[in-house]
Amino acid sequence: YIIQQSRGLIYDEDFSWNKHTEEHTWQQHPIPLVFTADTGRVLVKFGELGTIKPGYSVIEVNRQPVTGTMGPTERPIMDMVNDPEAYPLSLTFGKGKVGANEKLMLASMFHSLFAIASKISPIEGSSGIQELETDEFSLHCFQTITGVKFFSIVDHKQNSL
Numbered sequence: 001y002i003i004q005q006s007r008g009l010i011y012d013e014d015f016s017w018n019k020h021t022e023e024h025t026w027q028q029h030p031i032p033l034v035f036t037a038d039t040g041r042v043l044v045k046f047g048e049l050g051t052i053k054p055g056y057s058v059i060e061v062n063r064q065p066v067t068g069t070m071g072p073t074e075r076p077i078m079d080m081v082n083d084p085e086a087y088p089l090s091l092t093f094g095k096g097k098v099g100a101n102e103k104l105m106l107a108s109m110f111h112s113l114f115a116i117a118s119k120i121s122p123i124e125g126s127s128g129i130q131e132l133e134t135d136e137f138s139l140h141c142f143q144t145i146t147g148v149k150f151f152s153i154v155d156h157k158q159n160s161l
Contacts, residue, residue: 002148002149002150003107003110003111003148003149003151004147004148008107009103009104009107009108010148012103012107021059021060021092021093021094022050022051022052022092022093022094023060023063023090023091023092023093024049024050024052024090024091024093025088025089025090025091026087026088026089026090026091027087027088028084028087028088029082029083029084029087031081031089031091032047032049033046033047033049033052034046034047035058035077035078035081037069037076037077037078039099039102040068040069040099041057041058041066041068041069042057042058042066042069042077042078043055043056043057043058044056044057044093052093055095056093056094056095057093057094057095058077058091058092058093059092059093059094060090060091060092061077061080061089061090061091061092062089062090063090063092110129110139110141110149110151111149113129114128114129114141114143114149115128117129127143128141128143129141130142135156136155136156137153137154137155137156138153138154138156139151139152139153139154140152140154
């Protein structure tokens with residue numbers, strides 16, 4: 001991501017892919033997960049099953065790729081999940097890509113956190129957040145003299161970095 005000084009997202013590139021997917025087949029209704037379809041894709045909202053956690057998206061229905069919230073037969077995925085006649089039903093889950101609105105929110109939020117960190121730092125003249133590390137990912141940031149910020153989010157499971 002590249003953010004200009006006025007919080008605007010100048011450029012972003014997503015090098016992630018669905019490396020990890022998990023398929024489950026249910027013979028009967030109901031599925032022990034709660035879904036939502038409010039971000040242009042069907043996401044797990046509540047519940048866990050194996051490695052599937054909230055935030056994972058449905059990427060295939062009956063081994064056929066989905067388009068947004070629609071299944072392979074142009075029927076909404078939510079209708080298929082809630083219809084006992086649609087079973088047995090096979091769903092493949094994966095981590096969804098970050099959408100354009102989510103990227104803008106992330107860039108704006110990071111710019112604000114960066115500014116707050118610069119102000120409350122105990123080190124005089126601190127330049128803000130340079131690295132933020134969690135169990136799942138690392139965020140690295142470099143700010144130029146003109147105030148443009150370059151930041152990257154790196155998954156710890158990525159072995160080529």
